[in-house]
Amino acid sequence: MIRRLIDNPQLILLLRLAVAGIFIYAAYSKILDPAAFAKSVNNYHIIPGPAVNIFALTLPWIELVAGLGILLGFWRRASSLLINLMLVVFTMAVLIAISKGINIDCGCFTQNPEVAGDMWGVVWRDLGFIALALPLLFSNAKGYCWK
Numbered sequence: 001m002i003r004r005l006i007d008n009p010q011l012i013l014l015l016r017l018a019v020a021g022i023f024i025y026a027a028y029s030k031i032l033d034p035a036a037f038a039k040s041v042n043n044y045h046i047i048p049g050p051a052v053n054i055f056a057l058t059l060p061w062i063e064l065v066a067g068l069g070i071l072l073g074f075w076r077r078a079s080s081l082l083i084n085l086m087l088v089v090f091t092m093a094v095l096i097a098i099s100k101g102i103n104i105d106c107g108c109f110t111q112n113p114e115v116a117g118d119m120w121g122v123v124w125r126d127l128g129f130i131a132l133a134l135p136l137l138f139s140n141a142k143g144y145c146w147k
Contacts, residue, residue: 006141007139011135015133017071019067022129023083026063026067026108026109030059031060031061031064040105041107044104045097046096062082065079066083070083070136087129098119098123
């Protein structure tokens with residue numbers, strides 16, 4: 001039953017569009033303002049200081065390329081694996097911040113590191129994104145897109 005569901009081309013098309021849209025949109029503000037994103041990343045206190053800027057400059061482009069890979073069907077499996085891994089890491093980072101008592105804006109879609117966010121809401125949202133992205137990793141359907 002689950003195999004039939006995740007191999008449904010219409011469902012996979014909808015999931016591809018949703019996941020690609022989420023990652024392309026998330027990359028957009030980070031690419032436009034990498035300094036603000038670096039502040040958001042630094043607020044987590046997970047990545048060592050010198051690596052924060054490198055991370056803040058590269059992650060948005062990885063998100064963009066993975067989102068485009070899902071959307072256009074290029075390296076579909078690799079893009080899906082990368083997106084799922086990123087979502088797991090993002091969720092873990094937020095959980096680490098919660099465990100440290102840090103309440104910040106996650107830096108996911110906006111670049112205002114001064115604003116505190118609902119960290120548990122971010123965890124639940126990320127788990128929802130994983131639920132959207134995980135079938136793409138295991139589906140054999142192409143989803144009526146280019147490839």
